Amino acid sequence: MKTLVSLDVNGRTYEIAVSPELTLLEALRYELGLTGSKQGCDKGDCGACTVLVDDRPTLACLTLAVAVQGRKVRTVESLAQANVLHPLQDAFDQHGAAQCGFCTPGILMSAVSLLEQGGDAPDRLSIKKALSGNLCRCTGYTKIIDAVEDVAANTSSPGPPGHTGS
Amino acid sequence: MTHSQKTPLHRPAPHESCYLHVKGEARYVHDVPPPPGLLHAALVTSPVAHGRIVELDVSAARALPRVHAVLTAADVPGVNDCSAVIADEPLLADGEVHCCGQAIAVVVAESLADCRAAVAAVKLRVEALPAIFSSREAVAAGSYMNGVHIIERGDVQGALARCALRFSGEIETSGQEHFYLETHAALVLPEEGGTYKITSSTQHPSEVQANVAKVLGIPRNRIVVEVLRMGGGFGGKETQGAHLAAWAALAARHTGRPVECWMNRDQDMLFSGKRHPWYSRYEAGFDAHGVLQALDVFTVPNGGWSNDLSRAILDRCLFHIDNAYFIPHVRFEGRIARTNRPSNTAFRGFGAPQGVMIVEEVFNRAAEALGLDPAELRSRSFYRDDEEHNRTPYDFPLPGPRSQRIHEELMESSEYVARREALEAFNQRSPLVKRGIGYQPLKFGVSFTHSMLNQAGALVLIYSDGSVQLNHGGTEMGQGLHTKMMAVCAHELGVPMGRIRAMNTATDKVPNTSATAASAGTDLNGAAVHAACVTLLARLRPVAAKVLGVDVARAPDIAFADGQVYIPGESYETSFDAVVRRAYEDQVSLSSTGYYRTPNIKYDASIGRGKPFHYYAYGAAVSEVEVNLLTGEHRVLRTDILHDVGDSLVPSIDRGQIEGAFVQGLGWLSCEELVWNDKGFLLTHSPDSYKIPTIGNMPTDFRVELLQQATQPDVIHGSKAVGEPPFLLAISMVTALRHALASVRPGAAIELKVPCTPEAVLREIERLREAVTVQERQHELTT
Ligand code: FES
């Protein structure tokens, strides 16, 4: 039995009919076509599906679509504004923090949430803590930490302007 | 006007797809928008490790709504085989099953939920037969695959008899799940006239094409396989992706509709082969100077139920047991165990890590027995650049071994000797927390060991606006191959990287490719790209002379760099785009293929002699660990790596490969443990129970340097392969752990098992506390 829900994703409202067991990850990927969030394990252990729900990092594979009604969902697709990269995206690019790139969307969302908490610039240890739920099989993590640390140290500045991929 | 000769080579560059990765726009197979009418394929698999199928009734499943087909071996129109080398791997089991998870039938339905219902409705009864799981059991039962490989030199037994220190032992190394973050997937579109377009997550599109053609009973030219990119491969997608493509193609053939076969994590881990677990027996002898003189090894990888790539993996193991050491007298014998496990397969290192572990265990035991620094002991046995000490066991002389040089530079930069002393003093004061330091050199042979595979092709297309499409036979799995190929192409044509688009790898652009594997992707494809560009430039130079208004005899003097075309030191100048436009107007062809094969490699396994590799990569690492004696938990405090990548084509990419490979090696040796029940069913089939390194497991202080002045002759722009070799450097962590544990009970022999999980380390700490030391044993004997 499907129910009609209204989802607020990346500032847009979507009305979709979902069955009660549909996860937020499945709704994003298969109903809304937002495939940036990845299905790495579907059981809450890899972090590839991390999105922000009301600004908190949330595993979309463990969250039911019906449960996020009336809450604000942000995915990796929301980070770049009019083709200008978010400073974190730019730093991942510059530091080589993505190899195969499959873990990247989830890691970016965990890192965005860390940086949005404000306060003192996080050190390497707090960056590690914030990213401890995200697996990466390619990079050995060093360049990911470097990229986040770089942005954390320069949060006041918007960072170098993003290139447009031409 | 001056020109800076700008080239993208030998400079850092962002990964070619990074801009798409960070925006979430990079597509993997399972992200492709579903084509109209898409069906899903899922598998009915064997519940037992070995057995006879006594009932397989699919009628109820076929009758379910939204189920379009349930296919068994009888429905294969061509040959029911999906093997890589020898035809020993039925796509769908016929009569007998050989491991848990082996595919028996494919269900094809409108959704994954419908697939699950169909799988549940299949009536399957399998009568269990006796099964063999480990290499040890296989050795006891004589259960081997065909073929023995022996590499032998000198007189091992005679030399052992003369050695001052002689000992024997056994070593087992464990399997490892690839855990590419993107699980296996393939999407098959049936197209007009019985042709198929396949999008596959594979390192080997040509083999996918060949296997699908074989299964469907059609020629290869009716199939195009395309690879967008992989979310990690590491060897796990060298052969095994072909099965998914073949199941989906079979389903597409029977239903006439597009079919996707995608595995979730649990299905992927249960189905797929792993790094080979390995069992070895050895006997080793050192002379009075502590130089390794003789090594006799019998070594047995656990091949699983079919051959897959096990023969080549065993070969690479035997080629690497010597690692960086000249051993005058050797006998290495290897056989492949046939067991009832999923067929084990390629994984970064391809048998070399398991081979090197044998000789490193030998050095660690010898150093502990002799009370010597294991780094110093190792260096006494290095290959040297003289005729007496440079011959490998297969009798090929190593050209200019670099181990000694790297050793000296790293010992100094890591302050190994001083730190080792400081750690021993620390351990004296610290009863519950112990620290240790370990050193690991490496030598790694580069080339496919099956010589024929060392060939590659490229296809470079210049459009009349001056933009370029680059096709080559290699696949992108995150390793940065496309980025390197773009750098090579941009350098040769003298255009900025931004003018080049690396195309998806596709079998209709470059045919008959080898797998992107053996760390050889850059060497082979880079040389092919180079060849294509040389052809194009030869055509463009006379055109450029015309555009510049100089005599055509001056064509060789014309430089192409950074989008400009000019004669250095003179005022003639135009743009690449202008030359290309003119070439089009003058009816000059603007596309070319390129081809390369590695020269002069040949090995004869029947006599264990030849030149299996084009060249060797070198490197070394020093790691420091800390162990908690109460819990067995340990972590790497600092790792220093000095690695030889020749003249790095793109240093930022190479550093990323070194860091990633090292941490993956740490996973293999410390936290990743595959646990199977006694029925042969994998219990650790998802990340809740199988632990790959997290961000907390990386070395706290991680220093990676590339060896300078390291040009490699006869390889594209002096570079070297990098994908696999640094994986082996993680063995430094095991040596460091042994150093830390040595102070638990000085004098007692250490028997640390891998993977060194906290449980394994704690067990060893407890065993050491109970153990009788050499001195105590002597004391008992004399009183
Ligand atoms: S897919 Fe959600 S944590 Fe792995």
Ligand code: FES
């Ligand atoms: S870049 Fe491949 S998993 Fe992180």
